[in-house]
Amino acid sequence: MSRQIHHLEQEVGVRLLERRPQGNHLTAAGEVFLPLATALLRSADQAAARTRAAGLPSRITVRHTPGIIITPAVRELRDRHPEVEVRTFQLDSGEPRPALLDHRVDAVVARLTFATDGLDVTALYDERRVLVVPLDHRLAGRESVTLDDIADERVPQVRGRSAPECRQ
Known part of the structure; x- marks a missing residue:
């Protein structure tokens, strides 16, 4: 990996990584290069996926x-x-x-x-949903509620996880 990074630095013509005994850190040039290179790789992956999908x-x-x-x-x-x-x-x-x-x-x-x-x-x-709350709950008696209305409510646990349909 060190050789690949060194080869990349030679190709780009600038040092991308600062190598220190405490660990490696991106240089200012590396900070600029990394998000651009990541976007380029993501774009190449999407181009390949879309090309496959077109066939x-x-x-x-x-x-x-x-x-x-x-x-x-x-x-x-x-x-x-x-x-x-x-x-x-x-x-x-x-x-x-x-x-x-x-x-x-x-x-x-x-x-x-x-x-x-x-x-x-x-x-x-469309699925009909119901909200079951105690009679003295702030939402009791409402004709309808939104997910925003219950965003701060405690969500029931299903097998150790929040019910997926209640997450946003």
Whole structure:
């Protein structure tokens, strides 16, 4: 790795890393170079993913968040496109948007508890939700509440984790 960094420094024509006994640290030039190089690599990954997606897919990756059943949708997808390998995986609740934007997945089935700008969203169905609180609770008797209304409330635990549909 040291040789690769040294070769990169020679190619760029400037020292990127300050090597000290206490550890390595980026130089001012390294601080400028790192985010630009990271963006360039991310862009190259996206270009490759989009190019693969432009061709006829041989594999479709569908991910879903906890508590979502996707078996009927995946079965229909496989029936409609038997020539395509359909792979399914579970995502953590905070992953749908980054996974889609980074092109790590082709589709995500999730509750809309995340920003959708930059995404093509199709609502599959609406779920009726209820909030159960004691009669003397500040939200008792309301006709409806939003996630913002309950943002500071304690969220019930499900198998040691917060219920995914309650996270934002």
